[in-house]
Amino acid sequence: MEKKEKRTGEAKLMKGNEAFAEAAIRADIDAYFGYPITPQSEVLEYLEREIPNRHGLVLQAESEVASINMVYGAAGAGARVMTSSSSPGISLMQEGISYIAAAQLPCLIANVVRGGPGLGTIQPSQGDYFQATKGGGHGDYHLIVLAPSSVQEMADFVFDGFRLAEKYRNPVMILSDGALGQMMEKVILPEEGSLPKTTPAWATTGKTKNREHNVITSLFIQPEEMEQVNLRLQEKYKAIQSEVRYEEIQTDDAEILLVAFGLSSRICQKTVDLAREKGIKVGLLRPITLYPYPYARLNELSSQVEFMLTVEMNAGQMVEDVRLAVEGKVPVHFIGRMGGMILSPEDILHKLESVHESHNAVNV
Amino acid sequence: MNEKLYLEDEENLGTQVDESYEQVYCKPGTLTDVPFHYCPGCGHSVVHKVLMEVIAELGIQEETIGVAPVGCSVFAYQYMNIDMQEAAHGRASAVATGVKRVLPDKYVFSYQGDGDLAAIGTAETIHTVNRGENILMLFINNGIYGMTGGQMAPTSLIGQVTSTSPYGREAAQVGNPIKIADMLCLLPGAYYVTRQIVHNPNGVRKLKKALIKAFEYQKQKKGTCFVEVVSNCPSGWKMTPVETIKYIEEKMLPMYPVGDLKVPQN
Numbered sequence A: 001m002e003k004k005e006k007r008t009g010e011a012k013l014m015k016g017n018e019a020f021a022e023a024a025i026r027a028d029i030d031a032y033f034g035y036p037i038t039p040q041s042e043v044l045e046y047l048e049r050e051i052p053n054r055h056g057l058v059l060q061a062e063s064e065v066a067s068i069n070m071v072y073g074a075a076g077a078g079a080r081v082m083t084s085s086s087s088p089g090i091s092l093m094q095e096g097i098s099y100i101a102a103a104q105l106p107c108l109i110a111n112v113v114r115g116g117p118g119l120g121t122i123q124p125s126q127g128d129y130f131q132a133t134k135g136g137g138h139g140d141y142h143l144i145v146l147a148p149s150s151v152q153e154m155a156d157f158v159f160d161g162f163r164l165a166e167k168y169r170n171p172v173m174i175l176s177d178g179a180l181g182q183m184m185e186k187v188i189l190p191e192e193g194s195l196p197k198t199t200p201a202w203a204t205t206g207k208t209k210n211r212e213h214n215v216i217t218s219l220f221i222q223p224e225e226m227e228q229v230n231l232r233l234q235e236k237y238k239a240i241q242s243e244v245r246y247e248e249i250q251t252d253d254a255e256i257l258l259v260a261f262g263l264s265s266r267i268c269q270k271t272v273d274l275a276r277e278k279g280i281k282v283g284l285l286r287p288i289t290l291y292p293y294p295y296a297r298l299n300e301l302s303s304q305v306e307f308m309l310t311v312e313m314n315a316g317q318m319v320e321d322v323r324l325a326v327e328g329k330v331p332v333h334f335i336g337r338m339g340g341m342i343l344s345p346e347d348i349l350h351k352l353e354s355v356h357e358s359h360n361a362v363n364v
Numbered sequence B: 001m002n003e004k005l006y007l008e009d010e011e012n013l014g015t016q017v018d019e020s021y022e023q024v025y026c027k028p029g030t031l032t033d034v035p036f037h038y039c040p041g042c043g044h045s046v047v048h049k050v051l052m053e054v055i056a057e058l059g060i061q062e063e064t065i066g067v068a069p070v071g072c073s074v075f076a077y078q079y080m081n082i083d084m085q086e087a088a089h090g091r092a093s094a095v096a097t098g099v100k101r102v103l104p105d106k107y108v109f110s111y112q113g114d115g116d117l118a119a120i121g122t123a124e125t126i127h128t129v130n131r132g133e134n135i136l137m138l139f140i141n142n143g144i145y146g147m148t149g150g151q152m153a154p155t156s157l158i159g160q161v162t163s164t165s166p167y168g169r170e171a172a173q174v175g176n177p178i179k180i181a182d183m184l185c186l187l188p189g190a191y192y193v194t195r196q197i198v199h200n201p202n203g204v205r206k207l208k209k210a211l212i213k214a215f216e217y218q219k220q221k222k223g224t225c226f227v228e229v230v231s232n233c234p235s236g237w238k239m240t241p242v243e244t245i246k247y248i249e250e251k252m253l254p255m256y257p258v259g260d261l262k263v264p265q266n
């Protein structure tokens, strides 16, 4: 479980996207490749403004397809590299992400999610949960997925993301949304230069005499070999399970559990307060890593609570993981809105009360 | 045959191997010992060899990073004894951009077929050259999709019979063969654009010269050097290697004439 760490440093008021971009510079990125799309264009704009006077490299590519393949090339050459986009752009990157996962290249990809499907809307959404956590592109692979719920975490997760990406040689996705990207909050930025960097031995930096040539590839044409590569990936994903992170709010005595990530969890915090004022013992579990997912903790909590209510800005995607976690031991309900619409704390409270009542009615 | 003739190191060049043989040739150390998988007579083999000879002769093996395409040369990294990356279909020049941008003092090249470079990767091709990326783009135009079994390519000739143009390519239906090298000349980022061949010794020599120039320009950070090789595909064209030479000369070269298309202006 998360412990809130004490932070020192000057607090600034910043937009989520800008805090994210500033954190990227402070994380000493070698390169950022991106393409404009609302609601995340501030990232590219900020970096284009700042990087020429600081350090690193920023390049506006001709498309998200090009961006992600530039990320592949730079990551393969041993650089600390990232990109960001919003839903339609992330869809366009999926082929490249699959290649990056297969070639085991560390990098950071941020999706500032907007409402879909299709061109959709520029308003915030959590509709890309499946895409982010279950693969997204072709083949058996996983990204490590971090879900910030504040501007502070938009900045912090850049550092956490690179730490994980480089530790596991795996792409990391930061899954936020249009509201987190656009809203302004107080943030204490991570310290510049506090993320150590080494050039990995496998990188294509030029073959030296004392080693074989390095090759970055995702092609393993013999099925026997391809299977071994897959087994190694699956081993890695197993090891990654130890990185699971979540936050619990008032779960100690909770009889009802809300489960929500990102922006939805912020709204749910308010619902917890409203419910408790009314004497209903509600708690909240917020997954911070969406992959790996806190299945075990949710399973534990299923023996404590009467039911769970999953709250999402989509048609019900994470709720499937909550149901998997509790293995039918408690009912798992869902409330959500789609298309860029956001639930109010009262909407959630109302749903919670009506489920609560219906459960009691059955019990009588 | 004396095995040693092939296997001897470069250091032994010009020395007497035994009473009857002096070693006058060997494959460059920039090629691995893995045998090429290419069909007999395929131009890819020759281009690989010439490219690796150039890298050996320039002494830049340790400073060169190559990007392989998806196409018949997908395994180029198994043969080229340099650090390499394998790109997704069409994306080699974007991958090469990523490499070059973070390793600006290394030599970087992409190696792509016509389907890769001039169909699925057209956007990346144009924008890489438009940015004047300091890389070599090596383009193997064999007018067909070799790897997938001989389908029509963007560069296939009018009337050319392929597995997806069984009645011959028709412009009204699928457009004309695309002369992408000519198009790229219009971009200020293109510093040197040339079209070469590898089906005769003179062509091979000229290709070699062109590649040496391209690496020299890259060192001087002049912009993108684009080297097209009009090549063959005996298997895809359903011809013997010898027949492909005639086809290149009679059919391909009138459409894709050999020579420099854009040379440095001083």
Ligand SMILES: Cc1ncc(C[n+]2csc(CCOP(=O)(O)OP(=O)(O)O)c2C)c(N)n1
Pocket (backbone or CB within 6 Å): B070, B071, B072, B073, B089, B112, B113, B114, B115, B116, B117, B140, B142, B144, B145, B146, B147, B148, B153, B233
């Ligand atoms: C996204 C994607 N689409 C299609 C393919 C299948 N494919 C592999 S190689 C190829 C064409 C290669 O032709 P070319 O680039 O001309 O290379 P050649 O084999 O002729 O050297 C195609 C269509 C693929 N690998 N990936």
Ligand code: SF4
Pocket (backbone or CB within 6 Å): B037, B038, B039, B041, B042, B043, B044, B072, B142, B146, B147, B232, B233, B234, B235, B236
């Ligand atoms: S299919 Fe064509 S391009 Fe491919 S190796 Fe054979 S001859 Fe060469």
Ligand SMILES: [Mg+2]
Pocket (backbone or CB within 6 Å): B113, B114, B115, B140, B141, B142, B143, B144, B145, B146, B153
């Ligand atoms: Mg071809």
